[in-house]
Structures are given as structure tokens and as C-alpha cells.
Amino acid sequence: MTEIPTDYLDPRVLNKVARLELRARLVVEGFVTGMHKSPYRGFSVEFANHREYVPGDDLRHLDWKIFGKADRFVIKQYEEETNLRAHLFLDQSESMNYGHDGGMAKFDYGATACASLAFLIQQQADAVGLTLFDEKIEKQVPPSNTRASLGNLFGALEQAKTRKLKTKVGAVLHDLASQLRQRGMVMIFSDLFDQPEEVLKGLREIRSRGHDIVVFHLLDRDEVEFPFERMTLFEGMEQMPELLCDPKSLRDAYLAEIEGFAEAIRKGCLGQRIDYVRVVNSMPLDVVLTSYLSARSARAKRRK
Numbered sequence: 001m002t003e004i005p006t007d008y009l010d011p012r013v014l015n016k017v018a019r020l021e022l023r024a025r026l027v028v029e030g031f032v033t034g035m036h037k038s039p040y041r042g043f044s045v046e047f048a049n050h051r052e053y054v055p056g057d058d059l060r061h062l063d064w065k066i067f068g069k070a071d072r073f074v075i076k077q078y079e080e081e082t083n084l085r086a087h088l089f090l091d092q093s094e095s096m097n098y099g100h101d102g103g104m105a106k107f108d109y110g111a112t113a114c115a116s117l118a119f120l121i122q123q124q125a126d127a128v129g130l131t132l133f134d135e136k137i138e139k140q141v142p143p144s145n146t147r148a149s150l151g152n153l154f155g156a157l158e159q160a161k162t163r164k165l166k167t168k169v170g171a172v173l174h175d176l177a178s179q180l181r182q183r184g185m186v187m188i189f190s191d192l193f194d195q196p197e198e199v200l201k202g203l204r205e206i207r208s209r210g211h212d213i214v215v216f217h218l219l220d221r222d223e224v225e226f227p228f229e230r231m232t233l234f235e236g237m238e239q240m241p242e243l244l245c246d247p248k249s250l251r252d253a254y255l256a257e258i259e260g261f262a263e264a265i266r267k268g269c270l271g272q273r274i275d276y277v278r279v280v281n282s283m284p285l286d287v288v289l290t291s292y293l294s295a296r297s298a299r300a301k302r303r304k
Contacts, residue, residue, distance in 0.1 A: 023115065024112065024118070062074070093134040110218050190217070192217055
């Protein structure tokens with residue numbers, strides 16, 4: 001695979017690439033390059049069988065337990081499940097429209113992440129679908145592994161816009177839980193600006209139905225650093241009023257609040273065996289994907 005310039009993976013540069021499909025290809029190409037030396041082979045890596053070792057095989061795949069018992073060199077083989085159904089849930093509420101100066105809005109970052117993962121999953125011949133939501137479900141593309149469906153998914157993301165509505169993650173997840181009849185993977189991209197207990201309740205409903213859930217908690221760089229110094233007029237979002245204040249006087253209390261909010265979600269997810277990935281929209285997307293999927297692959301190997 002031809003190596004691409006790493007600058008293309010910078011969110012600020014990606015934001016200037018007009019076509020979402022092209023952005024997705026750039027991210028996936030960078031992601032695959034980063035994963036090139038990894039034993040990772042897909043979202044659903046399952047142990048298949050053994051075969052005899054031949055010179056040139058990667059020694060990392062040797063089964064040392066069998067060597068110890070039978071004095072034979074054998075290689076572990078894995079296969080990818082071909083019936084994976086992945087559901088991408090993307091928040092398009094008004095708060096997702098925020099982006100720090102010169103950076104990608106959270107929604108654009110999340111849309112690019114969804115497009116990248118959809119492209120990757122479809123390349124594995126697995127089914128992927130999309131749900132856009134704010135206060136309620138706004139648009140759905142049913143899971144499919146066809147090229148035409150992937151085009152519909154890209155089209156839905158291209159046309160999607162944030163709306164001046166509140167985030168109601170908990171209520172939306174409750175509605176979606178009853179729709180997800182076949183077990184699969186659910187990936188949620190949202191700033192989760194809802195009551196933590198409501199978010200976790202909705203996640204628990206989906207998890208109880210046997211789905212594998214990954215929460216990508218999207219936050220803006222300004223939201224986690226609060227870099228403002230001078231008297232600032234903060235524009236209200238999601239029906240909140242404007243606020244004129246001295247940010248220095250609020251900084252410590254604000255940072256404690258946002259950290260407490262994120263930590264409550266993280267702990268709640270871990271308690272339900274749900275993957276929690278905190279993402280700041282200044283992070284290169286290929287790094288986010290590589291880091292998460294490498295960790296997921298390592299966990300799968302430890303369970304063997």
C-alpha cells in the first residue's frame with residue numbers, strides 16, 4: 001500500500017477535504033498502515049484451528065502450550081466472523097456543531113469517523129448501518145454489506161446537519177434498543193450531553209440484549225482545556241442562554257465538572273462491560289482507530 005502523507009490525517013487538513021468518502025479513504029489508509037505489523041484481522045477475531053509451523057511464520061502466533069505438552073510447533077489460526085452487523089449511531093444535536101478555532105466541529109469529526117469505519121467494515125464484507133439522532137431518531141440506513149448501501153450511508157452523512165435541538169441520548173438509546181433484534185456491534189459517537197444516569201440506562205438496555213457496545217465520547221479541545229482568558233460572551237446551545245463572564249474565575253470549577261461528567265460515564269460503561277473511548281477532536285483519526293482496535297485485538301488474544 002502506498003504510504004500517504006501524515007498531514008492528511010490531521011483533523012484540520014481533513015476538514016478541508018470536501019468529499020466525505022475521500023476523507024474516509026485517507027483515514028482508513030493511514031489506519032491500515034499503522035496496523036500493518038499487527039496480528040489484528042478485523043472487528044470479530046475468532047480462533048479457528050492450528051496448523052503446523054513452517055519456516056517464515058510469525059513466531060508470535062506459536063502455541064507454546066501445545067509445544068510444552070507435545071513438543072510440536074504449531075501456529076494459531078484465526079478467522080473473521082462474516083456475519084458481523086455494525087450499527088453506527090451519530091449525534092447531530094446542536095452541541096455537536098461546536099469546534100475550536102481552526103478545528104473540526106465535533107459533528108464533522110464524528111461523521112468522518114463513521115464514514116471511515118463504515119468503509120473498513122464493508123471492506124471486510126460485513127454489514128454496517130447508520131442512525132442519525134438528536135432529540136429523536138432522524139435518519140436510518142439499515143445494515144448491509146453492499147456497495148450501494150455504503151453509498152447511501154455516505155450520502156446520509158454528507159446531507160446531515162446539526163440542528164438546534166437538545167441531546168437526548170438516553171431516550172434515543174431506549175428507542176433503538178427495541179429495534180436491534182439481531183445481536184451485533186453498536187458504536188456511538190456523541191458528546192453525551194445528557195444526564196449520565198439516563199445515558200447509562202439507555203446503554204444498559206442495549207447491552208442487556210447481547211450487543212457489543214463501543215462509546216466514542218467526542219469532546220472538543222476547548223471543552224477539555226477551557227483555554228479562554230479574557231472576558232468572553234459564551235453563546236448558548238441547545239436552548240441555553242448566552243453567558244458573559246470572566247473565564248478565569250470559572251475555569252477550575254468548569255474543568256472539575258466536565259471531568260466528573262466524563263468519569264461518571266466511563267465508570268458506568270466499564271461496569272457494564274461497554275468499551276469507552278474518550279476522543280478529543282484535535283486527535284488524528286487514524287491514531288484513535290489504531291489505538292482502540294489494537295487494544296481490542298489484544299484483549300481478544302488474551303481470552304484465547
